[in-house]
Structure formats: structure tokens, C-alpha cells
Amino acid sequence: MSRIDFEYISKICTKYAAPHFYVDELIPASKLANARQKYPIPEHERVIALIDATMFRSCKSGLAICEFGVIWRDIFSGSERTYLDWEEFAQADIQKLGEYEIEFAPGVKFNASGSKIDVVIELLEELQEYVYGVLHGDYSNVVDFEEEQEDDKLAPPPLPDIEWMIAVAGKQYGPYDLGLLRSMVESKQLLPEHTLVWRRGMDEWMWFKEQPEMAALVNGAAASESVPPASTGSSTDNDSLEQLLYNDSKMEDADQIDINSASYEQLLELPFIHAERAAFIVKERAAIGGYRSPEQLGEQLGLKPHQVLRLGEQTLFLPLQSVQGAVRVIDF
Numbered sequence: 001m002s003r004i005d006f007e008y009i010s011k012i013c014t015k016y017a018a019p020h021f022y023v024d025e026l027i028p029a030s031k032l033a034n035a036r037q038k039y040p041i042p043e044h045e046r047v048i049a050l051i052d053a054t055m056f057r058s059c060k061s062g063l064a065i066c067e068f069g070v071i072w073r074d075i076f077s078g079s080e081r082t083y084l085d086w087e088e089f090a091q092a093d094i095q096k097l098g099e100y101e102i103e104f105a106p107g108v109k110f111n112a113s114g115s116k117i118d119v120v121i122e123l124l125e126e127l128q129e130y131v132y133g134v135l136h137g138d139y140s141n142v143v144d145f146e147e148e149q150e151d152d153k154l155a156p157p158p159l160p161d162i163e164w165m166i167a168v169a170g171k172q173y174g175p176y177d178l179g180l181l182r183s184m185v186e187s188k189q190l191l192p193e194h195t196l197v198w199r200r201g202m203d204e205w206m207w208f209k210e211q212p213e214m215a216a217l218v219n220g221a222a223a224s225e226s227v228p229p230a231s232t233g234s235s236t237d238n239d240s241l242e243q244l245l246y247n248d249s250k251m252e253d254a255d256q257i258d259i260n261s262a263s264y265e266q267l268l269e270l271p272f273i274h275a276e277r278a279a280f281i282v283k284e285r286a287a288i289g290g291y292r293s294p295e296q297l298g299e300q301l302g303l304k305p306h307q308v309l310r311l312g313e314q315t316l317f318l319p320l321q322s323v324q325g326a327v328r329v330i331d332f
Helices: 006-015 028-038 086-091 117-135 139-155 178-186 212-224 241-249 275-288 294-301 305-313
Strands: 019-022 045-053 064-065 067-075 083-086 095-097 101-105 109-112 164-168 171-176 195-198 321-324 327-330
Touching: 006 019, 006 045, 006 117, 028 045, 067 086, 083 086, 086 101, 086 117, 101 117, 164 178, 171 178, 178 212, 178 327, 294 305
Parallel strands: none
Antiparallel strands: 019 045, 045 064, 064 067, 067 083, 095 101, 101 109, 164 171, 164 195, 321 327
16 A cells, blocks of 8 residues: 655645644644644644634634544534544545535534635545545656655745735635735725734734734834825726725625624624623623624624524624723724
8 A cells, every 4th residue: 555645745735724724833732732632633643734613713623634534523513423544535425515514424524614615625625636546556646746846956936925814894805915915004995993814823813903014014004194195086996805895894784783883772683692692792892892703702602603604794893992081992
């Protein structure tokens, strides 16, 4: 039996690295510790990649790609098994089951509701193609990888620009490089006070102004405002993603309710929010300085993933605003 090249496995996984999907040394220590304890994964076993499928990003549920195979944990699917060695994985019939689940075999499934399920399936299928080829005599992938390694030694590629993901009103956009983010801040197409930011290697999303590199962009934009730009007479492309971000952040849509400013009666109009939960939200949001995401609210209320997704479609999470005397204070 041919030996699987785990560095090639890592290379495949790196292609799909994104928020909440971590590869090798970029796996946060706290998430790795939770995965080892909950899935469980022995301390001596290498975890090549880790998918965090939890609502509040603790990684106590998710899927791990290891040297011994694939292992996962979730509390929703009721899977008969939560582990496949590489031979079993190579023979699995990977399918999307409903809106949130991935099926490997009848009764063997993983709930990926906290992840982009189509991307996860694409990753698993590429891994399966490679593993099946190695275990059953098709060495072309291995040869290609060895040739790539030789090419890398002869001519190392330049390091790519650091890419960032942003989130506005519970929706993710990106990736963007610093240059594009700078232009979006300067043109006010991106509103820092309503924006979260993340890049590979960060444990969690951060508010835009709290991330040092993003704060520098904001400060630079503020300094440049002393010189007004000349009018070009050109109109903004309303179909651009940047305009969409701007529109989302200023949305006053009657169909969306801001969790951090809604009245008790308005909260009762939302799905899954009854009187007790509405009262809890009103009290708790003041104590914690406002909710920042549907996932945070869902975890506190004990909502299921599909309920969190539906709630997120009908809500906004703008910074909590309060009034002290005659001064308007915005709590970030």
C-alpha cells in the first residue's frame, strides 16, 4: 500500500483556508485543545487542519483532518460514527444531505451548519481524489506534488499580500488586501464602526478600529480629510460590492431589526423570540455593551444553527448607543 504524503494533504487544505478553517501552525491553541478534548483526538496525533463548526467559535464541534484519517463531532446529526480512516474515507460516498449535513455513508454524517457546506464538500472531494489515487495505484498526484516541490526550490514564489475578510451586519465579504481596504475607508464605502475584520492566524473576529493595522487605515483616512477631494462628476456603481457594503451598514429596512436598539415589542416580532427571551435581551445587551453577531445571541439563547441563520437574516447588530446628559456616547 502506498504511503499518503501528509504534506500534500496540508497543501490541499491550505488552498481552502478561510475564517473558521485552520491549517497546521495556524490552528489556534485554544481551538486545538478543545478539539482534542471533545472529539477526541490523542495528544500525540498530528492535526493537519481543523474546521470550526460552532456558533460561537469554540471549536467544540467541528471536523479535524489528521494523519490517521478524518474525525468530527457535532450534536445535531446523530451520526452512527464520527471517524473514518483513510481507506474508509477513500471509499466514502460524499454527498450533501439537506441544507446543513454532509453524508459519508448511510447513517454516517457531519452537520456543517457553522461552515460553508459547499466549500467543505469541495475540500473533502479533492482530498478523497488524492487519497484514493495513492491507495489504489494512481501516483500522478504524488508525482505532480514532487515536481511542484522541486519548482519551489528553484524559484520560490513571492509571498502573497495579506488578505482580510470583513463582516457587516452579520454578512461576510472578501478577501481584500490592505490597499483596497484603505481605499474603501477613505471613500467611506466601508464604515469602520459597523465592521468586523479577520485574517488567517487570528483567533476571533475583531472590531475594525480595534485591530492595529485597520486602526492605522482609519487614522490615515482621517488625516487626509483636511484636503477635500476634487469632484470628478462620476457616479458610484450601485452594483459594486463596495456600495453593497455601504448600503448594508446604513440599512434602515423595516424587515430588519437592530437587536441593540429594538424595543421589547419589536423584539417579540422576531422568530424564536418569546416574552422571556425578549426581556433577557433587553437586560443583557445593556450589561455586555451590546450584541455583536447572531451567533453570540444564538448561543446565549440556546438556539439551533438553522434558527440562528434565520434570525440573522432579519436582524442588525449595530453598536449599542446610549445617552449620558447631552452627550451622545457610542459604545464600541
